[in-house]
Amino acid sequence: MSGPAGPGLATRTVVPGLWAVVGFLVVVEIASGVLQGYYTPIFTDIAEHLGISEGDVNWFEAAQLMLSALAVPLLARLGDLWGHRNVLLVSTAATAVGSWILVFSPNFTTFLIGWAVQGAYVVWLPLEVAIIHRRTAGTPDQNRLTRRAAAMLVAALEAGVIVGALTSGALVEATSMEVLLALPAIAVTICFVVIWFGIERAPGVATGGYDYGGLGLLTVALGLVMAGLVLVRLEGVGSPWPWLAVLAGAAATVALVRFEKDQDEPLVDVRLLAARAQWPVQLTAFLFGMSVLGAQIPLSTFARADPDQVGYGLGASAAFVSTLVGVYVVSMLLGALLLPAAARALGPRGALVGGMLLVSLGYGLFLPFHDSTAQVLSNMGVAGIGSGLLVAALPAAAAAAAPADRTGFATGMTNATKTVGGAIASAVFAIALTATGSLDEPGVGTASLGGYLTVWAVCSASALVGALALAAVRTDPASTAHAQVGAAS
Known part of the structure; x- marks a missing residue:
């Protein structure tokens, strides 16, 4: 697979067609980013369009998180059985159906169903990493190439988030809600065509039936x-x-x-998850989800709070909150692009530890420094770089620590455990922030500053625990021999 190297020159593995495949998957991840960034600036407009309160929008997130937690292990296992490309097509079709339901939804119930079905996109990145990991099988640089490709995919994802947020914000006043909601549905439909023609068919490598x-x-x-x-x-x-x-x-x-x-042939391979190389990766994903998914709404509401009325916050407008989100996403993009260099300098496990430490530091800085825009931007930037590293590194590390017939399951579980961590944190944060008011019912009350301090402390502490767990396990999750899975049996 690799050409001859001259004296003193390192041999680089060449995988024909690999980067063409990655290019097609980049298109898919841009669409994934659009889905994740497009709706945030227009939630108020969606609530008005459906005739519901803004508080009811929270049910969309709850429904999608529940479906995501169930769909990821289901689709990941099917990927190992049927082929990762085939299941990527199925999940993209489901996402497209959900997206089109949103366009034509006449009421809250149908919109809720569409939003939940649209959550099938959460398995895209794990399946894509599994496709790349298999595409590079048998090469000495498999893990390096997988990490490099994962970094590119996450970079495309974050770029899509920015594009989606800017697009919806610019068009919301210029067009109807039906046309506005149709744009992401069109993007996902195009993705289906891209996957169909751009990714080669490959059978599943797992054996056995479905559990x-x-x-x-x-x-x-x-x-x-x-x-x-x-x-x-x-x-x-x-x-x-x-x-x-x-x-x-x-x-x-x-x-x-x-x-x-x-x-x-279990659906949830608990023996694999208990393997010494695998469990620290999955634990890290769970703890990382507490901040990357659970802290989004608290950061937004804190920025919108008026310091003259409640004694804290930035008094930011909705437009400026979009700027804060943009800074965070750009920092995540930078973190994803830094993954290959960080893995070379620190090793794959060191890159994961470094990402968790940056997340811990970023949210820890909120405890003493939260009184100005510059402080909040700096804190979010530090946490964002660490988050970008982790989003790119976790699926690659899980794939590297799994047997060839379980890579889809292992990479998918990083998203599943991350989702569960985010859901649990979201409930904990809701309790902390409703001690003197309610985030779900605007105007009823105001959360205390102590509630926000609790949110940041939990995010910082959970990331630190993840870093310590990774550091305590001497086995490198990205280079462990797969024989260790058998040792855990």
Whole structure:
């Protein structure tokens, strides 16, 4: 695969057609970024269009997170069985259907269904990393090429977020809501065509059937936990019902682990997840999700708070909040592009540790420094660089620490655990921020500064725990022999 090297020159692996494949996947990730950035500036307009309160928009996020947590392991396993390209097509078709439902939704219920179905896009990046990892199989530079390609894909994702946010913000006053909502649906439909013609067909490498029992137990476990988190928001922390639901979910999780250990081809490969090279990566993804997914709304509401009225905040306009988001996304883009250099300098595990430490530092800086725009921008920039490193590095590290027939599962689980971490953090932060008011009902009350300090402390502490867990495990998750998976059995 590699050409001859001259004296003293390192040999570089050449994989014919690899970067053409990456180029097609970059288009998909730009569309993914558009989906993630497009709707944020226009949520108020969407609420007005549907005739609902702004607080009801939170149900869209809850529904999509629940579907994402269920869909990722399901589609990742199917990717290993049917072929990652085939399942990427299926998930893109589902995302397109959900996006078009949003265009023609006459009411809250149908829009909620469309928004949940659209969440199938969360499996795109893990499947793409699995495609690249398989495409480079048998080459000595497989892990390096996978990390490099993952960095490019995340860079495209973040660029798409910026493009999406700027586009919707510029067009919202110039066109109808139906036309505005049709643009991302068109983009996803184009992605389906790009994948169909641009990515070669490849069969799955896993054997065995599908674990329907595991799927049922996983659905029950996640459903109960997510229901408990929703009930915390609806009934309050003092109600016993949320905690009973969470406890029931925990019991279902124990049952799931025991059931999956006895399966030859489990949906959730708990033995792989327990492998010494794999569990630190998945734990890091869970803890990282607490900040990258859970802290978005608190950062926005803090920036909008008027310091003359509540004693904290920046008093920023909605337009300026978009600027803050842009700075954060650009810093994430920079972090993703730095991954190859960081991995060369620090090693794959060192790059993960460095990313978590930057996230911990960035949110930790909020505790003493949050009184000015410059301070907030600096803090978000530090956390953003670390987040970009992690978004790119986690799927690649998971793939490198998994057998060839389980790369789709391993990379997909980084998104699943990240989503669960974000959902749990979102509920915790809602409790912290509603001590003296309600974020879900504007005008009812105002969160305390102590609530925001709690949010930042949790984000900083969770990232630090992830860094320590990675550092404590001597085995490098990106270079471990796959034989260790068997040792965990």
